[in-house]
Amino acid sequence: MQVKDIMVAPPTIDKSAKISNALGIMEKKDTRRLLVTHKGGVTGILTMRSLAKELGTKKRTKPASSLPVITAVTDNYTFVKPATKFAVAAKILKEKGGVLLVSEDEIEVLGWITPNELIASYDFGGQARDVMFDKTIITINSSERLVHARYLMLENNIGRIPVMEDGKLVGIISERDVAVAFQEFKDNVPDNHQEAQVKTLLVADVMSRNPLTAKPTTPTEQIVSCMANKNIGIVPIVDDNEKLVGIITRRSLLLAIPTLE
Numbered sequence: 001m002q003v004k005d006i007m008v009a010p011p012t013i014d015k016s017a018k019i020s021n022a023l024g025i026m027e028k029k030d031t032r033r034l035l036v037t038h039k040g041g042v043t044g045i046l047t048m049r050s051l052a053k054e055l056g057t058k059k060r061t062k063p064a065s066s067l068p069v070i071t072a073v074t075d076n077y078t079f080v081k082p083a084t085k086f087a088v089a090a091k092i093l094k095e096k097g098g099v100l101l102v103s104e105d106e107i108e109v110l111g112w113i114t115p116n117e118l119i120a121s122y123d124f125g126g127q128a129r130d131v132m133f134d135k136t137i138i139t140i141n142s143s144e145r146l147v148h149a150r151y152l153m154l155e156n157n158i159g160r161i162p163v164m165e166d167g168k169l170v171g172i173i174s175e176r177d178v179a180v181a182f183q184e185f186k187d188n189v190p191d192n193h194q195e196a197q198v199k200t201l202l203v204a205d206v207m208s209r210n211p212l213t214a215k216p217t218t219p220t221e222q223i224v225s226c227m228a229n230k231n232i233g234i235v236p237i238v239d240d241n242e243k244l245v246g247i248i249t250r251r252s253l254l255l256a257i258p259t260l261e
Contacts, residue, residue, distance in 0.1 A: 001085070001086040002082065002083050002086065003080055003081075003082060003083075003086070003089050003102050003111075003113050004082035004083065004111075006086070006113065006117045006118070006121045007082075007110065007112060007113055008112065008113075008117060009111055009112075010033075010099075010101075010109065010111065010112040011025060011029045011031055011033075011034050011035065012034060012035045012036070012037050013036055013037070013069055014037060014038055014069070015037070015044075016038070016068055016069070016070070017069050018065060018066055018067065018069070019051065019065055019066075019067045019068070019072065019183065020066070020183070021069075022034055022046055022069050023051070023065075023179070023180065023183060026048070026176075032048040032049075032176060033046065033047050033099060034046045035101075035109065035112065036069055041107065042077075042109060043070065043073055044073035045073065045074050045075070045076055045077050045098065045099060046072055046073055046074070047074060047076075047175075048159065048174075048175040048176045048179050049153065050072045050073070051179040052150055052175045052179040053150075053154055054067070054071055054072035055182035055183050056150045056178070056182045063187045064187055065186075074098075076097060076098030077098045077112075078096055078099075078100055078101070079100075079102075079103050080092065080100045080101070080102055081102070082102050082110060084100075084102075086118070086121065086122075087258065087259045088259075089118065090254065090259045091259035093115060093118065093254060094255060094259060099113065099114050100114075115251070116250065118254060119227075119228075119257075120224075122257050124220040124224055125220065125221070126220050127218060127219060128214050128217065128218045128220060128246070128248060129216035129237075130220060131220050131248060131252055131253060131255075131256040132216070132245075132246035132247060133247050133248070133249065134237075134245060134246035137247055138152055138156055138161055138162075139163070139164050140152060140162075140163055140164070140173065140203055141163070141165065142163050142165050142203050142207065143202060143203070143204065145198075145201060145202060145203070146178060146181055146182075146198075146201035146202060146203060146206065147198060147199075148203075149161060149173050149178060153175055153178065158249075159175045159233060159234075159249075160172055160174045160233055160234040160249070161173050161174075162211075162234075162236050162244060163203055163204075163207045168242065169211070169213070169244050171207040171210070172211045172234060172236075173203050173206065173208070174233070177207060178206070180206075181206045185197075185198065185201060211236060212226060212230070212232060212235055213235065213236045213237065213238050214235050214236075214237055214248070215238065215239070215240075216239065220248075223248055227248075227250070234247055234248070235247070
């Protein structure tokens, strides 16, 4: 299998567009990434994580929504040829992260490959316990401040965090939740009140409750199917006592795909 067989058309936005427009496109297309272009060329990648980082900064002289997309663009992409083999593509994404832009000349983008395309095209066997992350699971309490959730995401390069209350799993907070919350906050709270009021934003205010969970013995393919159908990026794994024992993410699934050495 080659990348040309599984690539998809990337949603795009011009670098001069406003962040509010970008968030609208992301919401409409249910995606966490956009290809940023200008005059037919690639400028970079806009991600929910880069938006969470930019929108959460303290110093701003204008409403967050009016900022141009270029202020939050990253260069986390790699060009690959259409004939690049599946295993090679998986190896590149494991090592470099980001996305793969499929192009013959590194100018015209024919499509892109994200972890989604690789995961959807691979036949996973085994059970959840075989692919889950179970070491040093980062969690956060629902009563913590939103700024702390943002810090944990950026510091650990993760997009979603299980939320706990009294030692029990109650929800998930995502980089999308953080980005949207900070956009609305920066747009609606005057500059001179933001430093004080941002401390009142709590994880509980924006997280998603009652997340989909699975058991360590749940077939991996069943979890992958649910993640794809519901477009969710994390499935907490709980034992028979509902104790959190691991997580499955797109990253953990990507790392489980065999690659060429």
